[in-house]
Amino acid sequence: MPRLSVPFVLAAASLTASAAPALMPMPVEVTPSTGRLVVDGSFHAVAAGPANAFLEAALARFQARLARQTGIPIGFGQPPARPATLTVTCAAPTAPPSLGDDESYTLDVSPAGAQLQAATCYGALHGLETFLQLVTPEAGGFAAPAGHIADRPRFPWRGLMLDVCRHWMPIAVVERNLDAMAAVKMNVFHWHLSEDQGFRIESKRFPKLQELGSDGLYYTQDQVREVIAYAAARGIRVVPEFDIPGHTQSWLAAYPELAAAPGTYEVGRVWGVYDPVLDPTREETYHFLEALLTEMAALFPDPYFHIGGDEVRAVQWNASPGIQSFAREHKLEGAHGLQAYFNQRVQKILEKNGKTMIGWDEILHPDLPASIVIQSWRGQKSLADAAKQGRRGILSWGYYLDHLEPARQHYAVDPLGGQASGLSSEEAARVLGGEACMWSEYVSAETVDSRIWPRAAVIAERLWSPKEVTDVDSMYTRMESVSRWLEWTGVQHRAGYGPMLDRLAGDMPVTALRILADACEALGLGPRARARKYTSLVPLDRFVDAVRPESELVRSMEKDAAQQSPEALARLREQFTIWSANNARFQALAGDNELLAEVKPLSRDLSALGATGLQALGYLVSTQPAPADWLAAQNTEITRMLRPNAEVTLAAARPVKVLLEKLGRKPQP
């Protein structure tokens, strides 16, 4: 456990009081002192020590970020007269970022200047992000509070997986998310490059893969190199995933002979798990994979290489007498045995290329070498099982962003929690960290940022900060700040909301629609899949796509409803009044607009909630209790309203529910 010079929760509290800076991930040690370092146009950061091109480039980006964040023209005009404001010391990197790099740093801020020291430049990058988070406007203008911060990550593998296959994600999307990842100290970009619905990278050896398997939407190898360099400059490793032997229908569109059943195949358009898989019994399969993976292994410098391995359907394998007899001959038990055989062959190809194999839970099998890494999407058990077998693993179960669960749910999941909590320290050390996963069935390039951020930031904190940093209120307060701060990285998670609502409103003023959207929360994978038939051709331009996964407004109202100070009740009354008047305006706005037809019942419910809320506030201050039958009827309505509707939740029902619960507990006279 990290040494703490002051309890970090106390430090956190002192730093987040009123307008003080919100740090996320919370550093290991924060020791505030007095005063502040003013940031103005004379600010300049310098690299100490010998020439260090990596750090110079990082400082140029840092100064540009600081200029955007503050609006101050920094580094413009005459060279500043005063000494360097921030001095950074680290040795120039001699290799790309790699697993286990020393990422620690110390940052000392005083009114006279700041010192950032790190063993590696990858650590220094983290310290620069912490410095940016420290800068806020206060009495003397923009400034960073004085203090000492010593920081280092709890886990060495802190990743984000992005599925660029179900919906295409252009390079700009990837790069702006790399900037946001770096801002919250994530260090692995897991690039899910092939799927049933698309093969998204150029192969020079097998160009039909992208020509027939991608609808023309793929990265060239030059672009891939650009992304790898972009990531490395930000201390982020790039781990490519080629998902085999399942999830390969786009490969089969180009090379049907690789399939375990004869036929012609088309790029997938619908969501779900497909039957077609690679044939694990033919040598031609391995010749193909050896050539392809050798090509790709040369393109990606990181020693870890992801082969997917999830959700392999046995339908084709079971139906093939040839495959079945092969299995008997090689004493392979069922589909899992066949897959393990396949994985062993693939692992040898990767090993020849100097790569360590990583795959989803399903690849776990005693026949595979101890060196492989397991990525668990099914729970901490497989991670614990692997660790006990001497294998390393990372957690993604509980970190699936596409489910659009609230941040606190991800925040509560610890890689060493649940069934991994009993591991010995030696075993626990094999748990390398985790990855947030963004599957792209229900996101497009336009909406994906808003489904990753800010929730991925709390997963980043879980993987970086001491295990004991678990206060949910502090997390939400800081997450809201950091969400706004992340905009200066260029990520678009907040930028799309207004335009998407404007689009839905057509030429009508949008206010009534926005009031409704602010009170709703978008639902994720499960409820969306059940609501209607989606394919890659269905537009993601509806109400649910604009609405955010979590409502800041509703969260603040839940707090107000629980707290019930006079100010809190006044705020609630205002908001309920707005809601109760909103439906008439919304219906006028919606007219016969087909895109808003599904939202009309939600709008009626919102106004009803406003009216109920106002009544509940009345009963709260009244000497008379709320009538029991009224309470019962309202509770029934709330329960109904909290059910999915138009693929969103009417989150507005929650603060009203809190008030009704209070009324229910009020003693009868």
Add this chain to the structure above:
Amino acid sequence: MPRLSVPFVLAAASLTASAAPALMPMPVEVTPSTGRLVVDGSFHAVAAGPANAFLEAALARFQARLARQTGIPIGFGQPPARPATLTVTCAAPTAPPSLGDDESYTLDVSPAGAQLQAATCYGALHGLETFLQLVTPEAGGFAAPAGHIADRPRFPWRGLMLDVCRHWMPIAVVERNLDAMAAVKMNVFHWHLSEDQGFRIESKRFPKLQELGSDGLYYTQDQVREVIAYAAARGIRVVPEFDIPGHTQSWLAAYPELAAAPGTYEVGRVWGVYDPVLDPTREETYHFLEALLTEMAALFPDPYFHIGGDEVRAVQWNASPGIQSFAREHKLEGAHGLQAYFNQRVQKILEKNGKTMIGWDEILHPDLPASIVIQSWRGQKSLADAAKQGRRGILSWGYYLDHLEPARQHYAVDPLGGQASGLSSEEAARVLGGEACMWSEYVSAETVDSRIWPRAAVIAERLWSPKEVTDVDSMYTRMESVSRWLEWTGVQHRAGYGPMLDRLAGDMPVTALRILADACEALGLGPRARARKYTSLVPLDRFVDAVRPESELVRSMEKDAAQQSPEALARLREQFTIWSANNARFQALAGDNELLAEVKPLSRDLSALGATGLQALGYLVSTQPAPADWLAAQNTEITRMLRPNAEVTLAAARPVKVLLEKLGRKPQP
């Protein structure tokens, strides 16, 4: 005057009722018919006739815009089965866009498809923008209403001038504004490239100009060629301006020997008109200008070339015995005579390079040839004078966006109005159009879009649409829609508002600040210059920089206050309630944040206005009149509140003022 198949005002009304599309500039003829053309994933536009690479590229951009605007994946997956949705006919351009091109088009939309026909592809581009404006969500999803549109511009010169010198504007800013210009059918980008505060373009002949005159912030010649090609693909001419002989201090930083007085010179940092000017008497000046202008004339293909010529101070000329004796020798009358001599020399250089000279009012002089073009920033008189002398001109007086005047003020200015209204038809034909001007003393790359758009769109309408299109209510309704629609071009005029307010709020939730900002209007050049000492190093990150030039909220409240329907009064009551409660929350948010200190009095006034508004609403529905002394006191307060404060206007006072006026007219019992 254009032929109108139906009165356009009627047509406009029918098209802008409820959720119908808002067109801006309003086309010459709009003949609605029944039905609509549905836009879905099978939409595809095709170029009719022989190969036309220009049009193909334009259609690819058009489809991408349509996809962004609707959120529908267009042109993705299988080729569409149905016939082309939009067929475009025009001849491939044989030359870059030029003054007087036929820009007319006709657009016929039916449920079965749409036909766009134009004599030139530049006309077709305008038709594509009109089609995009037609597409809105309605009963069948996204669709364009059926009808016939025939359209052509009133004036051939419809420009935007951008000053990239006082504050630097990166290429991305220029390009996104070119996209927005094209969207409202503007066709001239006037690029103000040199100023006292910066020489912003690479000269290979005189590299010291950019090396010593730009702080490193300039366009390379390759970038300039990129911008010219980008503009030409959008039907926009690029007219460069090199402002001489005044406004040249940045030139003198590199070449002090060109000045009319000996000395050393530095790039300007402060705003205003500088004394240093070029020496018009030395042959070396003309050798230098001949070499430089010849280099630049080759870079810019357009035949028009702007030499500025505004605000030439006579201080250095008057103080120089050599210059004064030169003037006597050549019989040049005063500074204007000297400038005319200088302009004649420059004009001959440009003529040798095949260029027509254009300059600001001040260049108007009988000794210059009839071919020169006058850009009037001082009024319609100089335009009329020039036209009577057989010279052509364009109007910019009344179109200065940096003054942050309301859109209706620009809208009321007609190039053929005022002292130009008496011109004969032959003289009037010499008035080529106009240009909106964006001077950049008080804008940065972050804020400039929000000061250009949407107000430049109403100037675009003034220059394109029939003279009789002057209804201000219709203009505002359509401008608000078109402002939202412009976001799909990529221009950032709405995007910065939220983040800039977030920046001011630091780590505090921003709502109370946003409520205040929504009720204010930013002031422009004059009030800002009087408020404090600005230089190019002063950050533009304050409240005034975030606040918009016109408040949509306040405009709607003024309407409500005038109309006084029960719904209108309910809306006002809600808003006044929010305002009256806002100050306590704002003060808590502002704390000791220095950036918000200047805004605290505004916040107190806003809450007072909320209270006054609520009282006024009470008196309106009461049988008792408002007490005269109360009314007088409130009116005094309103007058005070409408004065500039923190470089903004508290626009919120206006709807309250309307209510007070109603109360004042209410008969005493």
